Amino acid sequence: MSNITVCARFRPLSSKERRDDGDRICIQRIDTETFIFKDEKEEDFTFSFDRVFYEESNQAEVYEFLALPIVRDAVNAINGTIITYGQTGAGKTYSMEGPSVLEVDEKKKGLLPRVVDGIFEHIKSFDEMTKYSIKLSMVEIYMEKVRDLFDLSKDIIQIKESKVQGILLSGATEISVSDASQALQSLSTGIANRAVGETQMNFASSRSHSVYMFTIQKESLGDKRMKAGKLVLVDLAGSEKVEKTGAEGRVLEEAKMINKSLSALGNVINALTCGSGRANHIPYRDSKLTRILQDALGGNSRTAILCCCSPSPSNASESLSTLRFGGRAKHIKSSPRVSCNEDKCAKKHETLFENKDESSDRILNKLRERLDIEDVKLLEELFILEGILFDPYSVEELESDYEDVTSRTISSLQHHVEELVSSVKELKRENRALKARMAAAEKHDTLHKEDAIISNVLRKISGIFSFFFFWGSLSSVEVPK
Numbered sequence: 001m002s003n004i005t006v007c008a009r010f011r012p013l014s015s016k017e018r019r020d021d022g023d024r025i026c027i028q029r030i031d032t033e034t035f036i037f038k039d040e041k042e043e044d045f046t047f048s049f050d051r052v053f054y055e056e057s058n059q060a061e062v063y064e065f066l067a068l069p070i071v072r073d074a075v076n077a078i079n080g081t082i083i084t085y086g087q088t089g090a091g092k093t094y095s096m097e098g099p100s101v102l103e104v105d106e107k108k109k110g111l112l113p114r115v116v117d118g119i120f121e122h123i124k125s126f127d128e129m130t131k132y133s134i135k136l137s138m139v140e141i142y143m144e145k146v147r148d149l150f151d152l153s154k155d156i157i158q159i160k161e162s163k164v165q166g167i168l169l170s171g172a173t174e175i176s177v178s179d180a181s182q183a184l185q186s187l188s189t190g191i192a193n194r195a196v197g198e199t200q201m202n203f204a205s206s207r208s209h210s211v212y213m214f215t216i217q218k219e220s221l222g223d224k225r226m227k228a229g230k231l232v233l234v235d236l237a238g239s240e241k242v243e244k245t246g247a248e249g250r251v252l253e254e255a256k257m258i259n260k261s262l263s264a265l266g267n268v269i270n271a272l273t274c275g276s277g278r279a280n281h282i283p284y285r286d287s288k289l290t291r292i293l294q295d296a297l298g299g300n301s302r303t304a305i306l307c308c309c310s311p312s313p314s315n316a317s318e319s320l321s322t323l324r325f326g327g328r329a330k331h332i333k334s335s336p337r338v339s340c341n342e343d344k345c346a347k348k349h350e351t352l353f354e355n356k357d358e359s360s361d362r363i364l365n366k367l368r369e370r371l372d373i374e375d376v377k378l379l380e381e382l383f384i385l386e387g388i389l390f391d392p393y394s395v396e397e398l399e400s401d402y403e404d405v406t407s408r409t410i411s412s413l414q415h416h417v418e419e420l421v422s423s424v425k426e427l428k429r430e431n432r433a434l435k436a437r438m439a440a441a442e443k444h445d446t447l448h449k450e451d452a453i454i455s456n457v458l459r460k461i462s463g464i465f466s467f468f469f470f471w472g473s474l475s476s477v478e479v480p481k
């Protein structure tokens with residue numbers, strides 16, 4: 001099953017759209033998952049998503065379906081990512097933040113404040129033997145530069161990869177938050193900083209990607225085990241095509257950068273959905289956005305994408321491209337894992353950073369020492385059959401691939417062992433049956449031999465008797481004198 005939840009959300013028509021097109025809309029609903037979309041040429045397209053939120057859907061419904069399962073997992077150390085995608089004005093920020101992260105009207109609250117409430121509510125339900133610590137980072141990607149929204153002086157944040165924690169925003173400010181109101185206050189400060197930065201640099205928030213990262217560390221005081229989950233929310237820049245913005249100069253450059261990173265996102269999704277598994281290079285490094293989302297899309301995260309659209313025929317072509325993006329994303333398969341504490345896991349992960357071919361050779365060489373050449377060949381075939389040949393180009397995928405290889409090899413071997421055990425049982429049964437038949441045959445053979453001897457003896461005895469009888473009859477014949 002896919003771990004990517006993809007939903008579509010249609011906002012109500014804007015007053016401008018109503019002025020231009022009246023009440024006309026380009027969607028015909030079928031149910032809560034499927035609708036027919038009419039494009040500019042009046043051509044019909046049927047789309048199905050995990051859930052479709054039409055204009056009357058409220059913020060709570062979106063949170064409960066799309067984000068709540070991810071929040072529940074995140075407090076149990078399973079990484080989660082929530083992304084809003086769509087053209088400028090389609091409702092991404094409204095869905096993500098609501099009118100404001102400090103909004104008090106329950107109905108209007110967006111995903112971010114609900115996620116914050118959700119995290120702290122779930123934490124409360126654990127006993128006192130579980131200790132949580134939550135940290136928050138907030139960055140913005142603009143023109144392929146990652147800027148710290150808690151400290152605007154940090155305007156070139158590097159993205160690094162740790163063996164254990166996965167993708168990291170190196171040096172980005174992490175604010176420890178101990179309750180929901182503190183977290184919301186920090187988010188609000190980051191959002192205000194974003195506006196300041198945008199004014200300084202003369203660009204609008206719709207031209208940048210906003211990334212909110214919660215690191216949730218869970219410590220079990222009993223056995224001192226530590227786990228950490230990362231929950232990332234991303235409000236993407238508008239996905240509209242450059243031509244539509246009528247942009248020139250710097251604005252055109254911005255639009256090109258956004259298109260480049262969103263195309264990189266599209267390419268990563270295509271590679272993940274079309275890949276054969278073997279030698280399939282996933283181009284995460286082609287943009288800062290895809291690099292930050294690597295964990296989310298590449299396997300170690302539960303991900304939800306909200307495709308935000310206008311229902312107006314005047315925006316049909318942009319909405320269609322948003323829906324097609326969501327349709328492709330639906331086919332990504334990922335398998336989230338529980339993240340573990342650095343100390344405990346570091347050693348285990350050290351081995352993962354060798355080249356994939358080296359890993360493969362190392363495993364096979366070790367097996368050659370123990371197994372005969374035929375078995376190793378068989379195992380090699382098994383690796384190929386299971387799609388476990390290694391791609392040396394995506395070293396960054398090693399960790400998840402390695403675990404994938406191990407678990408698939410183990411389950412494959414378990415399967416083979418089970419088959420062998422049942423063949424052994426079958427052979428034993430056959431063996432017992434054969435022995436029984438042999439014993440019966442031997443018995444039969446002995447009896448047969450005994451019978452033959454007896455009948456032979458009887459034949460001889462009757463021969464002797466016949467002789468005496470014949471002799472007697474001869475001697476009793478009276479010879480005429």
Ligand SMILES: Nc1ncnc2c1ncn2[C@@H]1O[C@H](COP(=O)(O)OP(=O)(O)OP(=O)(O)O)[C@@H](O)[C@H]1O
Pocket residue numbers: 010011012055086087088089090091092093094095205206207236237238308
């Ligand atoms: N579901 C909704 N219900 C009511 N109003 C909405 C809804 N979605 C969006 N809006 C309104 O539509 C307008 C545009 O939405 P929003 O700012 O969220 O778009 P956006 O996709 O984030 O654009 P940008 O890329 O510029 O940030 C806002 O005025 C917002 O209040």
